[in-house]
Amino acid sequence: MFTEDTIAAIATAPGVGGVGIIRVSGAKAFPLVDALFAGKSAVPLTERPNRSIQYGRIVDPKTGRTVDEVLLLLMKGPHSYTAEDVIEIQCHGGPVVVRELLRLVLSSGARLAEPGEFTKRAFLNGRIDLTQAEAVIDIIEANGEAALGVAVGQLDGTLATWIRRLREELLTMVARLEVTIDYPEEDIEEVTTAEVAASLTPIMADMQHLLATAKSGRMVREGITTAIVGRPNAGKSSLMNALLRENRAIVTDIPGTTRDTIEEGMTIEGISLRLIDTAGIRDTEDIVEKLGVERAKEYVSAADIVICVIDGSTALSEEEKDILETLKGRTAVVFINKADIATAITAEDIAPYGPFAAVAAISAANGEGLDVLGHVVKELVYGGEVQGDRGAMLSNIRHINLMETALALLTQAKENLEAGLSVDFIVTDMRSAWETLGDITGDSLRESMVDELFSRFCLGK
Numbered sequence: 090m091f092t093e094d095t096i097a098a099i100a101t102a103p104g105v106g107g108v109g110i111i112r113v114s115g116a117k118a119f120p121l122v123d124a125l126f127a128g129k130s131a132v133p134l135t136e137r138p139n140r141s142i143q144y145g146r147i148v149d150p151k152t153g154r155t156v157d158e159v160l161l162l163l164m165k166g167p168h169s170y171t172a173e174d175v176i177e178i179q180c181h182g183g184p185v186v187v188r189e190l191l192r193l194v195l196s197s198g199a200r201l202a203e204p205g206e207f208t209k210r211a212f213l214n215g216r217i218d219l220t221q222a223e224a225v226i227d228i229i230e231a232n233g234e235a236a237l238g239v240a241v242g243q244l245d246g247t248l249a250t251w252i253r254r255l256r257e258e259l260l261t262m263v264a265r266l267e268v269t270i271d272y273p274e275e276d277i278e279e280v281t282t283a284e285v286a287a288s289l290t291p292i293m294a295d296m297q298h299l300l301a302t303a304k305s306g307r308m309v310r311e312g313i314t315t316a317i318v319g320r321p322n323a324g325k326s327s328l329m330n331a332l333l334r335e336n337r338a339i340v341t342d343i344p345g346t347t348r349d350t351i352e353e354g355m356t357i358e359g360i361s362l363r364l365i366d367t368a369g370i371r372d373t374e375d376i377v378e379k380l381g382v383e384r385a386k387e388y389v390s391a392a393d394i395v396i397c398v399i400d401g402s403t404a405l406s407e408e409e410k411d412i413l414e415t416l417k418g419r420t421a422v423v424f425i426n427k428a429d430i431a432t433a434i435t436a437e438d439i440a441p442y443g444p445f446a447a448v449a450a451i452s453a454a455n456g457e458g459l460d461v462l463g464h465v466v467k468e469l470v471y472g473g474e475v476q477g478d479r480g481a482m483l484s485n486i487r488h489i490n491l492m493e494t495a496l497a498l499l500t501q502a503k504e505n506l507e508a509g510l511s512v513d514f515i516v517t518d519m520r521s522a523w524e525t526l527g528d529i530t531g532d533s534l535r536e537s538m539v540d541e542l543f544s545r546f547c548l549g550k
């Protein structure tokens with residue numbers, strides 16, 4: 090265990106709430122809080138049952154005044170969140186009470202915790218690995234039920250277990266190769282290199298399998314950028330409002346109403362979407378509208394999903410045909426809008442420009458047909474071979490990059506093995522791959538990386 094400062098912070102969100110929590114962690118947590126606590130019993134907190142709840146008051150020792158009526162949660166290390174002695178002071182949830190209690194704890198010898206420091210201690214004390222610590226941030230920042238599911242899955246250590254197994258297997262192979270360096274008898278080396286090359290194959294397949302989850306993992310974790318495009322007056326802003334169920338964007342019957350892009354978040358099937366309403370695409374002399382049209386095109390090229398809104402009350406215009414042409418190879422949904430008043434365009438008219446993820450007649454005015462979007466989102470995220478919640482999943486770009494690097498190193502090592510290159514080269518690449526995988530879990534500890542990572546946490550976590 091680390092003999093470090095005792096740290097304290099407010100663990101609950103700022104503002105008014107039912108209960109507020111001040112968390113104290115470190116070797117002095119128990120005596121420090123004891124000096125402020127007054128309950129019925131005179132038994133010191135250290136001698137009371139571990140993991141018990143104690144009722145009493147927090148009293149300012151300088152003035153003798155009661156600050157609040159509280160419950161204390163006693164958790165002795167190593168079985169606590171930080172794996173150190175932890176006391177939580179649960180008080181009434183007002184900003185002033187919470188601040189006063191924190192002030193008292195700090196003036197009694199605790200130091201204000203840095204952002205993420207409680208979780209960092211849990212990591213440094215070996216209770217959790219880096220992927221689990223990152224899962225804690227992801228749980229807090231989850232943008233929808235799906236992202237929460239992925240984060241909770243990572244918190245239980247599934248990903249870490251996978252990676253540790255891969256590392257063990259690599260290390261075994263490295264050891265076998267190193268023997269041939271020490272005893273360079275030709276025949277042993279030949280047999281060993283052939284065997285190692287063969288056993289690299291399933292390891293690399295596992296890594297590829299894990300990387301195959303990355304695309305959907307990332308979309309779930311980060312949300313899906315969805316751009317709404319179409320010609321002026323097609324009903325893009327009306328669609329945006331219908332999806333959000335609020336009058337967010339201005340709607341008029343004047344073509345060219347939306348000039349700048351408008352962004353808003355929503356969840357669909359538990360997955361977070363970043364909806365972007367854009368300026369109707371047309372040739373225009375108006376400088377502001379022209380810039381809006383350029384911006385619309387940029388957003389379309391960067392989007393995960395493009396929703397193309399077509400005005401279904403009149404025949405397909407040349408502008409609309411051009412827009413449809415630009416969607417080749419994209420995940421695109423074509424909504425033939427205004428189905429409540431007319432159906433001058435059918436799905437068959439659109440099909441030749443496809444394939445599209447979906448083509449549907451809708452009405453932004455009455456909401457008809459909009460549920461198609463949910464199916465498209467689900468198919469995009471969970472479709473194909475990768476399922477959402479089975480086994481380990483990669484969703485964090487840091488993990489994805491490291492996994493790709495490790496795989497590239499092993500690919501190199503395998504090629505070199507097969508080409509009969511010196512075993513020293515191969516061992517170097519395999520060791521690098523082993524270290525790189527260790528950066529994912531934090532087993533190959535690099536301090537600057539760890540500091541950077543925990544600084545992204547919020548205070549009190």
Ligand SMILES: Nc1nc2c(c(=O)[nH]1)N(C=O)[C@@H](CNc1ccc(C(=O)N[C@@H](CCC(=O)O)C(=O)O)cc1)CN2
Nearest residue numbers: 100110112162164167168169170171172177207216550
């Ligand atoms: N009041 C409160 N609620 C909270 C937390 C907290 O710290 N305090 N947590 C976080 O902020 C989360 C819970 N996470 C926790 C994780 C591990 C341990 C813990 O004591 N682990 C020990 C004992 C495990 C056991 O009893 O099986 C261990 O791992 O050894 C506690 C909380 C969510 N809710």
Ligand SMILES: Nc1nc2c(ncn2[C@@H]2O[C@H](COP(=O)(O)OP(=O)(O)OP(=O)(O)O)[C@@H](O)[C@H]2O)c(=O)[nH]1
Nearest residue numbers: 321322323324325326327342345346347369453454
């Ligand atoms: N009947 C009917 N009218 C609609 C529907 N959707 C939009 N409209 C009308 O079409 C006109 C244009 O709607 P907007 O949502 O502003 O169109 P837009 O595509 O955002 O237009 P720009 O911002 O100019 O590019 C408005 O008068 C809307 O009331 C629909 O589903 N049915």
Ligand SMILES: [Mg+2]
Nearest residue numbers: 325326346347
């Ligand atoms: Mg608009």
